[in-house]
Amino acid sequence: MGTTQLETVPEPKYWHLKTVLSDALDSEFAVGEILPNERDLAARFGVARATLRQALEQLELEGRLQRRRGVGTTVAPPRVGVDVGRAEHAWPGAPGDAWRTDDAEHTAPPVPVARLLDLPEGSPVHVLRRTRMTNGQPVAAELLYVPDASVPGASSAAGASGSSDGEAAAGASDAGAVLRELHRLELEGQERTVELGSARADDARQLDRLPGAPVLVVTTRYVARGRTAAVAVSTYRADTCRLTFADSGAEPVLAS
Amino acid sequence: MGTTQLETVPEPKYWHLKTVLSDALDSEFAVGEILPNERDLAARFGVARATLRQALEQLELEGRLQRRRGVGTTVAPPRVGVDVGRAEHAWPGAPGDAWRTDDAEHTAPPVPVARLLDLPEGSPVHVLRRTRMTNGQPVAAELLYVPDASVPGASSAAGASGSSDGEAAAGASDAGAVLRELHRLELEGQERTVELGSARADDARQLDRLPGAPVLVVTTRYVARGRTAAVAVSTYRADTCRLTFADSGAEPVLAS
DNA sequence: TAGTGGTCTAGACCACTGA
DNA sequence: CAGTGGTCTAGACCACTAG
Incomplete structure (x- = not known):
């Protein structure tokens, strides 16, 4: 008798x-x-809708399908290659990077980020929310955490839940200051x-x-x-990216 | 009236x-x-099992839980950091790499791989199946595709669906020859x-x-x-890795 | 053999989109 | 408004694990 057994188990319907x-x-x-x-x-x-949906979910996970509520299910284009590992040590916000800054505030980061920055929990830092676009579609959302120590020249007044409106504008201009200050540092790695x-x-x-x-x-x-000057947490759409x-030493070929 | 609307929509049960x-x-x-x-x-x-399972599936996806059929659901340890981007241009199989070669054969690769290797569809190449272990647990499976042109010294006889048994042993020894030959090339990138x-x-x-x-x-x-000398497709467990x-320029800190 | 998670069903209602 | 995918239910049976 063969030892491999070669699938005695019935293949699940959704898998087939x-x-x-x-x-x-x-x-087709x-x-x-x-x-x-x-x-x-x-x-x-000849299956229940839930079973069919299990198959569709897998295919969506693999980037083969795209489903939109109220619209329907469409065949997805091949995944787009987005370059991470920006060319040779570039700071975020450097000219030519693919990100757009949405707003900025000055609050305490989540605990794991605070640990990475070697700060006590609860210490406020500059938090920039950014978006990466490709072909007019958003492909990634990012939160960039910059401790005050890295950008001494940037005021930390903005985003302090001010009294009046216009925080968005104030935050945006503040973001520019944070990035400019950041670029004054020499990025080591x-x-x-x-x-x-x-x-x-x-x-x-x-x-x-x-x-x-x-x-x-x-x-x-x-x-x-020699220290952690900033931390970025970028969230890329897994279905399309x-x-x-x-x-x-290798000109890109895999990049879509 | 606030413009943000602040979640008029009821939060789905599984999400809560x-x-x-x-x-x-x-x-706890x-x-x-x-x-x-x-x-x-x-x-x-107070929910149906299917609804609960939707929540558990998400938590498993995020590496918080581990579920095993017939056993139960356990709290997962933090994900292990596995180093990809091996130190400074090292060939697979170089001394010190974390992979173990399981077997080897000589067959046609899938079409996308053939395209990457710039070979016509159906051309046979060396295919090495390898496993990466961490803490005694397998964390990744790999298929390494090496065209004959990259390893002229390695015989391409093994794995040709031979007449007798013992392909595993023959394949393993052949794998050694393929890797040795590969290391003779200078890795450019x-x-x-x-x-x-x-x-x-x-x-x-x-x-x-x-x-x-x-x-x-x-x-x-x-x-x-100046050419693609080999292609590796490595499959890492997303729940644990x-x-x-x-x-x-940066000694690792994120590496678990 | 008892208990676990994995699969599957046949419904129902809801939120969203676009004509 | 009709039609789509998203959520939810209350069952059932199966495959697997371990005592």
């Missing part, structure tokens, strides 16, 4: 369904084309991690997705003067 | 549930501790991408997970003599 659909997408559908609705598809395959997460409510809004959508969380630690890390 | 559970995990549970079973938990929160995927059946077995489990797929292109990309 996913394979069938995946093949159909390759052969064009990018952007809309699929039949979930109730019809379920009936066509950076360290990155990538992990899977699910979008918080605010990030989801920013990324035009539902809360809980799968995201790739990139944490960057910027090092200057392929992160690329270019290395010197 | 996830928040409650997440807080409970932080405050220790790593490794087992939670009550799903039926009890659902009853305790490498390029990487990271994206979200779901585990294929074989990878899932290798990673001790169920098929479809979320994984981080790292594609590495090795460049030598945090990929770290160390950069020169």
Whole structure:
């Protein structure tokens, strides 16, 4: 008797369904084309809608499908390659970077970030919210944490839950000051991690997705003067993005 | 009237549930501790099991929980940081790398890989299956594709679906020859991408997970003599892994 | 064998989109 | 407004693990 057993277990329906659909997408559908609705598809395959949805969810996770409430399910374009690991030690906000600053405040960062910055919990820092756009679509949301010590020239008055309106404008101008001050430091190195997460409510809004959508969380630690000068937590849409890390000595080919 | 509207929409039950559970995990549970079973938990929160499972799935996706069929749900340890972006241009299989070669064969790669290697579809290449272990647990499965042109000294006879048994042993020895030959080339650069995927059946077995489990797929292109000398497709368990990309000039801090 | 998580069903209602 | 995907229910059975 063979030892491998070669799948005595029955393949789950949703798994088989996913394979069938995946093949159909390759052969019979064009990018952007809309699929039949979930109730019809379920009936066509003779399964409950929940089972069909399990297959669709997997395909969406793999970036093959795009589903929008009230609209329908469409065939997704190939994932776009977004360059992480910016060219040769560049500060965020340096000319030519792909990010747009939305607003800024001066509050206490989450505990893990405070630890990375080597600050006691509760210490306020500059927090810049930024967005990365590609082809007119938002692909990433970022929170950039800059301790006061890294940007002594930037006033820390803005965003202190002021009395009147116009915080957005005040925050934006403050953001410019923070970035300018940051660029005066010499960037010695950076360290990155990538992990899977699910979008918080605010990030989801920013990324035009539902809360809980799968995201790739990139944490960057910027090092200057031997210390951690800033920390960025970037949240990329996992369904549409392929992160690329270019290395010197190789002109990019994988970048979409 | 406030313009922000501040969540008129009712928060979905599973989302609220996830928040409650997440807080409970932080405050009332220790790593490794087992939670009550799903039926009890659902009853305790007054929701259907499917709804509870939606919350648990999210928490598992975020690496907070670990669920095993027939056993139960336990509190997961923090994700382990695994170093990708091996120190300064090292070939796979170089002394000190964290991978173990399982077997090797000589077959045609999938179409996207063939394109990366600039080979016509169907051309056979050396395919090495490797596993990366951390703390005795498999964290990644890899398929390393090496075209014959990169390793002229390695015979391409092994794995040709030979007549008798013992392919594993023959494949393993062949793998050694392929890696040795590869190391004779001067590595000029490498390029990487990271994206979200779901585990294929074989990878899932290798990673001790169920098929479809979320994984981080790292594609590495090795460049030598101005051409793509090899391509590696590495599949990391997304629930347990945090990929770290160390950069020169910064001693690692994020690496767990 | 008892208990766990994994799969599946057939409904229902809701939130959102666009005509 | 009709039609879509998103949420939720209350069951059922199965595959797996461990005592």
